[in-house]
Amino acid sequence: MSVPHRAPAELLNSRRSPLLVFAGQSNRPLAQAICDHLGVPLGRSKTEKFTNDNIIVHYEESLREGDVFIVQTFSNPVSDSIMELMLMIDAAKSASAGRVTAVIPYYSYARSDKKDSPRISIAGRLIADLLQEAGADRILTMTLHAPQVHGFFKVPVDHLSADLVLSEHFRQCVPDAHNGVVLAPDAGSIKRASQIARRLDSGLAMIDKERLSDTEVRPRALIGDVDGKTVFIVDDEISTAGSLVETVNIARSMGAKDVYVAVTHGVYSGPAIQRIAALDVTQVASTNTVLVPDSKIQASNGRLAVLDVAPLFANAITNIHTGASVSTLFT
Template sequence: MGFEDVVIFAGSSSRTLTDRICVHLNTLPGRNETKIFSEGNTFVRVLENVRGREAFIVQSTVFPTNDSFMELLFWIDALKRASAASVTAVIPYFSYAKGDKKDEPRVSIRARVCADCIEAAGADRVVTMDLHAPQIQGFFRIPVDNLYALPVLCDHVRSLNLPNLVVVSPDAGFVKAARRYAAYLGASLAIANKERPDHTENAEVLEIIGEVAGKTALIVDDFTISGGTLAEVARRLVEAGAVEVYAMVTHGVFTPGSVEKIEASPLKKLFFTDSIETHQVKLSPKMEVVSVASLLAEAIRRIYTHESISGMFPV
């Protein structure tokens, strides 16, 4: 296929992933540069002609979250002002997706504020992956493609031929998604009954619902930040008789202290995608990265050729 009218740029938080995407599309990343001035201001510059071309900017909004988000807005604005025919913001990890509702008095719906900013900057489309709250798509008045890492992660797990597999949802809120993982893998389903009393990112697992004794348990979730939930669920699964415990998440955020929790837990392996590459911690041998570059590349190709995005995923 010809990609003469498409140019894919990397933001500073997703340069490696962008390179991998471009390899799958047999193209080169667009030339650009990001500078941070001494007072903290961010400066971006497009270094090639984008007039009349379809531009994609790949930028995860994390580490540092606010700086990465502002840089994304500046890239959108720069590309629009350079007369790109369209600008698609590819956001592998949309950090503020957790702020999707007003669940306490006098708090901001942060995801909605971010959506308004992305639109105001001039984005024509957003591509993201495993939004923490899928209803965030409705915060936008422009098209939003929410991709799923499920087929990539599950195909990797399948290749390991883990015996007698049971998929475990870490809480009741993720059961619907966990059921899709179980169906894809042809596995049974169990649920961890979890309680999170405050914003400390510490959760208490009260019980395991479902049969896990004598089985290989696979905990699935959309992201992990502190590692606390995965470690606690893994311990409870072993207590309930699970032979081995694995975990896979789309977004491995990993704040300081998280790796130590994973290391000290019964988890044999934690799989996560390369949606985030600017980690502040040194990853553990227990952790394995599974690339979603092929998934994002296929989405970009389908957007360019006006094909269905939903057709990429199992029903």
Template sequence: MPTITEPKLIAGNANRPLANAVARRMSMHRGMNVGLVDARVERFNDAEIFVEVYENVRGEDMFIIQPTSRPANDNLMELLIIADALRRSSAARTTAVIPYFGYARQDRRTKARTPISAKLIANLIAQSGIERVLTMDLHAAQIQGFFDIPVDNLYASPIFALDIRHHFGDLDDVMVVSPDVGGVARARELAQRIAAPLAIVDKRREKAGEVAEMTVIGEVTGKRCIIVDDICDTAGTLCKAAEVLIENGATEVHAYTTHGVLSGPAIDRVSTSVLKSLVITDSIEATPETKGCPNIRIVPTAPMFAQAIINIWNGTSVSSLFDHETLTPIYEGLYSGG
């Protein structure tokens, strides 16, 4: 069997800029050029997906970079078909790097006769020949248990903590806010990282997509509030929460959200809201509208994913990337002087 000399990257069409950025970062780390494996991922006239890998991958350690974001079904099928192509080409091991794991919100049965789609997707991924998954900020931690293969779940909070320290200066008047009770653990983790107090916005829904009322648990008067969440879809809840915080005496409101789905009226809502800034990662490729929105800022995840891929390939710890001391040198330059 050939000796595995370097990890190899391949990407679908879901987020090519992120894949290229990861390759560039890995080239810096490895001291040699790490490029994307030459392949084509195309569609026939009936939208059927076709994959052809042009390079020899026999015995190689392969990493597929492909978030399952919008269009979720197309991007998921690209991931599965690429994995099948690699398995049939005798790749030694295939790891799926899924920065945004679609269908994660369907992690339980909320009503009678509804699916648990996240479990179905986990089964499909495992059966495709993928042997490990690397993702970021799963909507629900228990989704890791849906897989019968190892899952490494990275967290955006260490990156957010670096960004907050760089942009906010003195943190004495900063308060971290969870937009709902379910997100308290996520918000508490960031609050601990920056030594800030925690508040909660309690929301009650009458039906999906509509928030009936919101109340603030905690004293936010005179505070610069930072709302923390994992997914921003239509931004309705986020913008409403920001309004409620301002009404309760907050001096300004910012939001840090890992996955900027930003569908439907989201961009218009954010641009006209009281939010001073919305910070998202590049786990989902930003649309021109997102890039053009004056109060949306994007922080990169490529340094973290590049280091995680190297650690998986080397057989070293991925959880070390959860520590501030480990992550700061990786982002050196981006937040220098902060």
């Protein structure tokens, strides 16, 4: 007996709790792309800011017993993005949502994962506490700067990886990518670089750095061979691009032929765009976890590219909603 074909939206909403996806203001294009892949409409909500800078969030449809996913990346203005997400979670719980999952493509405070100087806050843990206190039942995120941030949460955390997307991008750009070398900009990136090198069946290299102070790090040596080869630099994010400039320069000084860069989060703050525009690289790519305005792409001298991870998030949301394994997406 044949099973009748179901449309994605019909399948997703065949459970008792309907699937509802909403978005904050930080990256609505990504949220819309996720909904397009899911085959469900982006939920209707409104966020307003009063003259005293207070934020109010209002849902314009029923959430009762719904399986609610709220997409909000922690990008500029970060504090507003976090506050808006807290209010959206709290409002959803107050509206009798069955379950609320905070979908945070870029969890910027993951960089603050330890007390590495006196009298500071471990902000990554503090934000985790606030999200749970607001009522988040689950967290879905991508490429945390420090994986141990998982341990800050007492609710389930699904941690997606963009490695497959980055690897496929390199392979499309360079058909003989297996003859190239994946370069980790520091020891902390070697695991990710090794995984991508295995996917490409390519070589692997790393830059050894020494810390001169709390804020200053200097590259000391390049471990591996990049002479005459295409180099693929991978990292979790680009902020001001200062480390990227150092990494590219040392690779070039060691004889690298062409240099491609791909990271998960393209924050591009401060002088990043000007530095990338002047950089001796073929291309710098990031995913759309952070919204990259067209103005930055145009100002980059044609070097910036944006890769789509909406299908990954859509698949993860489908698996969470239906009770399927999310870990299967990693392979």
